[in-house]
Amino acid sequence: MNNVSHVTERIIWHYACHIDDVPSEGGACALINGKQIAIFNLSRRGEWYATDNQCPHKQQMALSRGMTGCENDEPKVACPFHKKTFSLRTGAGINDGTLQIATFPVQVQEGKVFIGMQD
Amino acid sequence: MEARANTRIVVIGNGMVGYKFCEKLFSKNHTEQNFTVTVFGEEPRPAYDRVHLSSYFDGASADDLSLASVEWYAQQGITLYLSDPVVDIDRVQKTVRSHHGIVVGYDYLIFATGSAAFVPPIPGVEKKGVFVYRTIEDLELISEHAHHARKAAVLGGGLLGLEAAKALLDLGMEEAHVVEFAPRLMPRQIDEAGSEVLQAQLESLGLQIHLSMATDSILGQESIEGLIFKDGSQLPIDMLVISAGIRPRDELAKIAGLETHPRGGILVDDRLRTADPAIFAIGECALVHQMIYGLIAPGYEMAEVVVSQLLGAEKAFLPFDMSTKLKLIGTDVASFGDPFVKEPDCRTVRFENKAKGIYKRINISSDGRELLGGILVGDASQYNMLLQTTKSKTILPPDPEDLILGNRGSEETGAGVMNFPDDALICSCEAVSKGMICSEVENGNTTIDALKKSCKAGTGCGGCVPMVNDLIQGVLKKQGIYLRKVICEHFGHSRQELLDLMKINQVKTFGATIDLFGKGHGCEVCKPLVGSILASLWNENILHSDRATIQDSNDRFLANIQKGGTYSVVPRIPGGEITPEKLIVIGQVAQRFGLYTKITGGQRIDLFGAHVSDLPQIWEILIDAGFESGHAYGKSLRTVKSCVGSTWCRFGVQDSVSFAIEVEERYKGLRSPHKLKSAVSGCVRECAEAQSKDFGIIATEKGWNLYVCGNGGSKPQHAQLLATDVDKETCLRLIDRFLMFYIQTADPLTRTATWLNKMEGGINYLRAVVVDDLLEMGEQWEREMQELVNRFHCEWKEVVETPELRKRFTHFVNADQKDPSVAFEEMRGQIKVKDWQ
Numbered sequence: 001m002n003n004v005s006h007v008t009e010r011i012i013w014h015y016a017c018h019i020d021d022v023p024s025e026g027g028a029c030a031l032i033n034g035k036q037i038a039i040f041n042l043s044r045r046g047e048w049y050a051t052d053n054q055c056p057h058k059q060q061m062a063l064s065r066g067m068t069g070c071e072n073d074e075p076k077v078a079c080p081f082h083k084k085t086f087s088l089r090t091g092a093g094i095n096d097g098t099l100q101i102a103t104f105p106v107q108v109q110e111g112k113v114f115i116g117m118q119d
Numbered sequence: 120m121e122a123r124a125n126t127r128i129v130v131i132g133n134g135m136v137g138y139k140f141c142e143k144l145f146s147k148n149h150t151e152q153n154f155t156v157t158v159f160g161e162e163p164r165p166a167y168d169r170v171h172l173s174s175y176f177d178g179a180s181a182d183d184l185s186l187a188s189v190e191w192y193a194q195q196g197i198t199l200y201l202s203d204p205v206v207d208i209d210r211v212q213k214t215v216r217s218h219h220g221i222v223v224g225y226d227y228l229i230f231a232t233g234s235a236a237f238v239p240p241i242p243g244v245e246k247k248g249v250f251v252y253r254t255i256e257d258l259e260l261i262s263e264h265a266h267h268a269r270k271a272a273v274l275g276g277g278l279l280g281l282e283a284a285k286a287l288l289d290l291g292m293e294e295a296h297v298v299e300f301a302p303r304l305m306p307r308q309i310d311e312a313g314s315e316v317l318q319a320q321l322e323s324l325g326l327q328i329h330l331s332m333a334t335d336s337i338l339g340q341e342s343i344e345g346l347i348f349k350d351g352s353q354l355p356i357d358m359l360v361i362s363a364g365i366r367p368r369d370e371l372a373k374i375a376g377l378e379t380h381p382r383g384g385i386l387v388d389d390r391l392r393t394a395d396p397a398i399f400a401i402g403e404c405a406l407v408h409q410m411i412y413g414l415i416a417p418g419y420e421m422a423e424v425v426v427s428q429l430l431g432a433e434k435a436f437l438p439f440d441m442s443t444k445l446k447l448i449g450t451d452v453a454s455f456g457d458p459f460v461k462e463p464d465c466r467t468v469r470f471e472n473k474a475k476g477i478y479k480r481i482n483i484s485s486d487g488r489e490l491l492g493g494i495l496v497g498d499a500s501q502y503n504m505l506l507q508t509t510k511s512k513t514i515l516p517p518d519p520e521d522l523i524l525g526n527r528g529s530e531e532t533g534a535g536v537m538n539f540p541d542d543a544l545i546c547s548c549e550a551v552s553k554g555m556i557c558s559e560v561e562n563g564n565t566t567i568d569a570l571k572k573s574c575k576a577g578t579g580c581g582g583c584v585p586m587v588n589d590l591i592q593g594v595l596k597k598q599g600i601y602l603r604k605v606i607c608e609h610f611g612h613s614r615q616e617l618l619d620l621m622k623i624n625q626v627k628t629f630g631a632t633i634d635l636f637g638k639g640h641g642c643e644v645c646k647p648l649v650g651s652i653l654a655s656l657w658n659e660n661i662l663h664s665d666r667a668t669i670q671d672s673n674d675r676f677l678a679n680i681q682k683g684g685t686y687s688v689v690p691r692i693p694g695g696e697i698t699p700e701k702l703i704v705i706g707q708v709a710q711r712f713g714l715y716t717k718i719t720g721g722q723r724i725d726l727f728g729a730h731v732s733d734l735p736q737i738w739e740i741l742i743d744a745g746f747e748s749g750h751a752y753g754k755s756l757r758t759v760k761s762c763v764g765s766t767w768c769r770f771g772v773q774d775s776v777s778f779a780i781e782v783e784e785r786y787k788g789l790r791s792p793h794k795l796k797s798a799v800s801g802c803v804r805e806c807a808e809a810q811s812k813d814f815g816i817i818a819t820e821k822g823w824n825l826y827v828c829g830n831g832g833s834k835p836q837h838a839q840l841l842a843t844d845v846d847k848e849t850c851l852r853l854i855d856r857f858l859m860f861y862i863q864t865a866d867p868l869t870r871t872a873t874w875l876n877k878m879e880g881g882i883n884y885l886r887a888v889v890v891d892d893l894l895e896m897g898e899q900w901e902r903e904m905q906e907l908v909n910r911f912h913c914e915w916k917e918v919v920e921t922p923e924l925r926k927r928f929t930h931f932v933n934a935d936q937k938d939p940s941v942a943f944e945e946m947r948g949q950i951k952v953k954d955w956q
Contacts, residue, residue: 021932025629025640026668026675031934039932044630044640054940058955061684061930061940065672069642071608078643080672080680085643 013107013114016050022113027077029053029064032115037104038064039113040088042075049088050104050115055079057099125153126429129215129225131205131371133160135169136402136418137231138186143426145195150430156197157223159215161204162254165189170415170580173282175258176289184255208375210395229425230385230393230400232368234413239274239363243337249359252283264358265290271358272296272346274334276304278445280362284326285448287360293803296327296354298346303330308443308454312471313496316478320450320497320883323476324840329354367404367411380406389435391425399425408438415580416547417441423550440510440547444495444502445580449839449881450476451499456492456509457482465491468520472497474891476883479523481505488514490522497883503536503586507543536586537593545586548579556587560594567591606867607644610637614792614867618652627657629669647671648867651754654790655862658910660917661790662924673752676928677914678734681727683941683952686734688714688726689751690741691787694761694779694799695722704744708737715949721758721796723749728950730937735925738915748915750788754868756795759783760808764801764818773818775801778847782816785851788911789858792865792874796831810838813871814854819843823850827857827885830872839875839882842890852901856889859900 016030022041030037036053053061058081066077068088075088085094086101093099105116128144130137137158144154160166167184175184192199200217207216214224236251238244248268250261265271271292273283276299287295297304303314304321318328337359338345345355367383377393378386384406391399391407401421403413412418417439427434442455460482461467470479477497484491490509495502505522508515515522536545541554551574564573567584570591571577577584605611610633612620617636626632632649633641641649646669654661661670662677673679678686690705705724709716715727729737738748751757759782762768764775779799789795798807799816809815815826821844829838842853865874878884887893918924930938943950 017932023668023927024665028932029930031931031936036931036938036940042640060682060955061938062672062680065675065680067643067646067668067671069646070640071642073639075640076642083643 010119011105011116012119013116016113016115019108019111019113025068027064027066027068029061030115033117035117036061036064037115038066038077039106039115040064040068040075040077042068042088045070045075047075048106048108048113049075050106051077051086051088051091052101054101055081055084056101057082057084057096063101125155127224127226128154128156128229128429129205129223129227130156130158130229130231131215132231132233132368132402132404133158133162133166133199133201134231134233134402135166135186135415136233136422137229138166139419140229140231140401140422140426141192141195141197142187143422144429145197147426148430152430154429156195157225158192158197158199159203159205159217160199160201162256163202164255165192165199165201167255169253172252172255172258173286173289175255176262176286181255205371208371210375210398213397226397227429228398230372230398230404231402231422232371232404234365234367234403234411236361237364237366238361239334241334241336243339243343244361246337246339246343247341248339248343248357249337249361252279252286252360252362258286261286261358261360262290265292268292268358270294270296270356271360272298272354272356273360273362274298274346275362275364276301276328276330277307277362277364278305278443278447279365281305281321281447283360283362284321287358288325288448292358294327294356295325296329296356297321298329298332298334298354300333301330304328305452308458309452309494309496310459310480312469313452313478313480313494316471316473316476316496317447317450317452319473320476321448324448326448365403365411365413367406369404372400372404384411389437390428391421391436401425407436412439412441414441414443419548419579420550440506442492442506442509444499450497450883451495451502453495453499453502454493455502455506456490458492458494460491468523470520470523474893475880475887481519481523483515483519487519490515490519493523495523498880500585500879503545503583507539511540511543536589537597545590546576546579546583548583549575551576553590556590557594560591561598565591565595606648607642609633609639609641609645612636614648614652615864617649618656618863621649621652622656627653627659628665629653630665641669643671647674650674651790651792651867654755655907658788658790658907660912660914662914662918662927667927676731676734677748677752677918678729678731679752681952682955683943684731684938685727685941685952686729686731687751688729688734688737688741689719689723689749690746691749691783692723692758693783693787694759694776696761696776696780701744701746704741704746708740712737713950715951719751719758722760723758725751728943728952730930730941732929732937735919735928739919742913742916742919747787747913750914753788753790754793755788755790756783756786756797758796759786760796760798760812762799762801762804762806764799768801770804771801771818772820773801773823775799775807775816775818778816778823779807781847782851782854785908786854786858788914789862789907791858791862793868793870795858795871811835812838814838814857816850822846825850825853828871828875828882830870832870834872836872836876841882841886852897853889855904856897856900857885859904860885860888860896 014032022028024043027038027040038051038053040049053064060081066079068077076085078085091101091103107114166186203217203219205215206218216222236253271287273280276297284297303311333349335347335349369379369385372385385400387400387405387407402418424434424436444453465482468481479495481493482491489512539553543553545553559573564570577587620636629649650669717725719725759779761775761779765771796812797814798809798812800807800809801818809817811829811831815838817824825842826838827841830836942953
């Protein structure tokens with residue numbers, strides 16, 4: 001493996017919040033490196049997800065306040081403004097295929113939530 | 120009949136039947152023949168739907184009623200002259216001459232001149248304010264005059280007269296009367312018992328009916344001031360609409376030397392030919408089989424008969440079934456076969472339910488084998504079935520009374536239609552059979568609109584539309600496409616089923632609900648729905664337990680999200696009454712937090728532009744000043760609007776403000792399938808617009824009138840009268856029952872107006888349930904409502920006082936700052952959010 005690819009794959013883990021700060025089956029917004037990140041706690045599935053907080057439809061900082069759920073087992077979030085839905089796994093728009101949001105890896109350790117971002 | 124390669128046809132009259140003749144001629148002509156068609160119409164616009172004329176007062180425009188545009192005639196190559204009646208016919212030269220002097224030659228001449236309103240020779244009919252009800256121009260004149268009229272009457276209680284009476288109600292007349300010479304309404308269609316039930320229905324809607332009244336003369340100098348009857352009594356009115364029958368337009372035929380009947384009508388044979396072989400008459404101007412057929416379906420059939428002959432086929436007009444079904448001011452009325460045949464020539468079965476306003480009668484042959492005819496008032500859902508049974512002379516079951524007493528469920532009706540033979544005529548206006556409709560549905564035309572386009576079924580009188588709907592459902596069901604009305608992929612139940620399950624099992628969280636009755640983890644459809652049901656059942660704080668994240672965003676933050684991601688704040692101002700001190704507090708809050716302020720349509724004040732993290736502090740100040748949450752964010756009671764009422768207004772008869780406050784205090788915070796709006800007016804002037812609300816109250820001299828299921832918004836609908844002159848306590852009891860019935864049975868996100876529109880039996884059934892306690896649920900519903908009222912809490916007060924709820928109101932979980940992306944501009948001295956891209 002050469003040096004260049006090693007550098008691009010380097011992920012920095014940022015502490016975001018305590019697990020209690022994100023409501024069960026809901027989301028919260030954290031400010032990380034000056035960027036707004038939406039963090040979701042799907043406690044029924046035992047899964048955590050992180051995405052852009054901004055909905056690309058009308059550029060509103062609102063996805064963390066959106067309602068989570070699933071569609072054919074695909075975990076998703078619906079923007080509170082116009083109910084655009086996005087896969088939490090891939091960030092792909094579900095009811096509007098032209099939209100896409102970024103997703104970020106999440107780690108939970110000792111009650112703390114970390115978001116992974118490329119350096 | 121032989122027609123030349125180029126045949127010249129002149130049609131006199133451009134009404135519904137005249138138009139239908141043109142349409143059929145061009146759609147059915149697959150021969151080598153060419154037709155040159157010229158149409159002369161007396162009215163200024165092309166043919167329109169006269170059957171649904173009264174919908175003009177419901178908001179339908181002249182364009183909505185139009186059958187085909189001027190361009191359509193041009194595309195067919197038809198020459199259309201409007202506002203230009205034919206005045207002369209030269210039967211030797213075979214030409215017609217119009218009022219404007221246009222002369223056109225013909226090979227065949229078609230009279231489709233229709234009929235005019237019959238005006239009886241009563242002294243005074245020439246006075247101002249006396250109208251007939253026949254054309255759009257008549258309606259425009261009536262509408263114009265109605266601006267300065269308050270009391271109006273219709274002369275004639277037949278089918279058209281009652282249509283006109285509906286128009287008077289729609290025009291907002293203070294008094295609307297119907298005066299009929301016969302001892303019953305609609306004497307040609309229904310019997311006395313049916314008339315009594317119909318009369319009670321119409322009177323409950325505010326019409327005043329006067330039967331067995333012979334009009335002597337019309338009072339007034341220049342304008343009408345009243346009617347005098349032969350018995351000496353008087354009726355003061357300032358508008359009269361005459362609807363005493365029709366008279367065939369045969370005057371031109373007379374001039375042309377064609378034979379007419381002394382009581383009107385151009386004489387034709389069963390080929391619809393006059394004595395002159397080049398001249399036909401169709402529709403209401405034609406006298407065939409010794410009668411005038413005053414309905415649209417036989418008129419269309421006559422057009423068909425003449426078109427067939429012109430295209431070379433032999434076809435006769437056979438005695439036509441005069442069965443009718445219509446909706447009169449919301450009440451079904453139908454008669455079929457021979458409605459009046461009496462014992463001993465038949466056996467008659469009658470069913471009457473006065474509480475629900477239903478009357479049914481069927482006449483069965485003496486041997487019990489065949490259905491001869493009958494009458495339906497208040498519920499005509501079995502009409503199509505009974506009509507087919509009569510027409511096809513189906514052998515009756517051993518207990519024929521089951522035909523009208525049996526299960527009224529829609530599935531039953533659907534199955535019934537599907538059992539008809541394929542050649543059973545469903546749409547008699549356009550002669551479309553069951554088989555044709557079913558094959559169209561199988562070809563993918565699965566909506567009424569698609570079927571109207573593909574085979575024209577339902578485009579005439581519209582009476583067959585319910586049966587066409589049943590056929591669509593039936594065919595889809597057979598193909599296995601039929602779907603139950605389930606909530607979403609997570610719950611295989613309807614809202615009502617789920618509500619019952621949650622109630623019986625005392626479920627209080629979303630987690631328990633989906634574990635017990637659903638699958639998966641929920642979505643943006645089922646979560647808020649379950650949240651709403653939980654609130655309606657138990658009225659516990661919507662943010663406690665696992666309930667916060669199942670609420671729609673507005674409910675989750677107890678405020679309305681606006682462009683840019685800030686929220687608006689609406690404190691409750693019951694009845695719109697507010698002290699100067701409270702107004703000052705609102706102003707101070709707006710100044711301190713930099714909010715945009717606007718008066719809402721519901722008589723309160725909306726504060727826009729609040730950051731999510733400011734909401735608890737804003738509410739802390741408001742609550743200290745005595746405000747409560749206004750629930751503007753919830754599917755729940757919004758406001759009870761009021762006019763100032765008898766305390767200040769010189770017209771007011773009751774204290775509407777006090778009652779509005781009492782009503783708002785009682786139902787505030789009540790969660791329901793959709794938002795609820797209400798209003799209380801202090802007199803009939805109705806300044807609070809109570810009739811546009813989900814429930815509205817209007818003061819009377821004796822108490823209060825309660826209206827329900829009105830709607831503003833995109834599909835405005837007037838509320839309907841549920842109870843009259845009740846006292847406050849009764850009024851609240853009825854509202855308790857009404858609201859609980861709605862909450863427990865409506866589909867999600869269905870306003871009360873739509874809920875009622877879909878309810879079988881409509882307002883009569885609703886009244887039977889709520890007022891007459893048909894289901895014996897009244898007491899339980901009142902108790903359940905009282906429990907919800909007792910459990911009321913201000914959601915914002917709890918949030919302000921509860922640290923773990925309060926801490927959710929932040930934008931960032933890890934930074935003590937507001938959303939930096941929020942940006943405002945200035946407009947007229949206040950803030951405005953930046954437009955989104």
